Amino acid sequence: GRLVVSGGGSVQVGGSLRLSCAASGYDRTYCMGWFRQAPGKEREGVASMYTGSGSTYYADSVKGRFTISQDNAKKTLYLQIDSLQPEDTAVYYCWAGGNRFSCPDIATMTTFRGVNGYWGQGTQVTVSI
Numbered sequence: 001g002r003l004v005v006s007g008g009g010s011v012q013v014g015g016s017l018r019l020s021c022a023a024s025g026y027d028r029t030y031c032m033g034w035f036r037q038a039p040g041k042e043r044e045g046v047a048s049m050y051t052g053s054g055s056t057y058y059a060d061s062v063k064g065r066f067t068i069s070q071d072n073a074k075k076t077l078y079l080q081i082d083s084l085q086p087e088d089t090a091v092y093y094c095w096a097g098g099n100r101f102s103c104p105d106i107a108t109m110t111t112f113r114g115v116n117g118y119w120g121q122g123t124q125v126t127v128s129i
Helices: none
Strands: 002-006 008-014 016-025 030-037 043-048 054-059 068-071 077-081 091-095 123-128
Touching: 002 091, 016 030, 016 091, 016 123, 030 068, 030 077, 043 068, 043 077, 054 068
Parallel strands: 008 123
Antiparallel strands: 002 016, 016 077, 030 043, 030 091, 043 054, 068 077, 091 123
């Protein structure tokens, strides 16, 4: 299977972006989410979703500004990022994994090490003043 990410770019503070992650070749993706890695920092969890129920979870640092959503027909996961701040500058990665019984608590993860699943390529988000 593949996860193809698109939608990054350079924006000014306060701007918005929408990232997309198109999944193909998977029978089922029970859980999907987004991580990000800022320069010199660990890859951290940002948001996640149980694809069946639609339940969503967010890191405290992004609550109220980031919205994770999905289009089941297109098998695509989105991350709407509003009110962008310089500290949001990072490479953003799409992730898929978990099973029918549980999903990793992506939104609280401060590292991606040990997280099983599949990864899309990163997309750069740069926020300038």
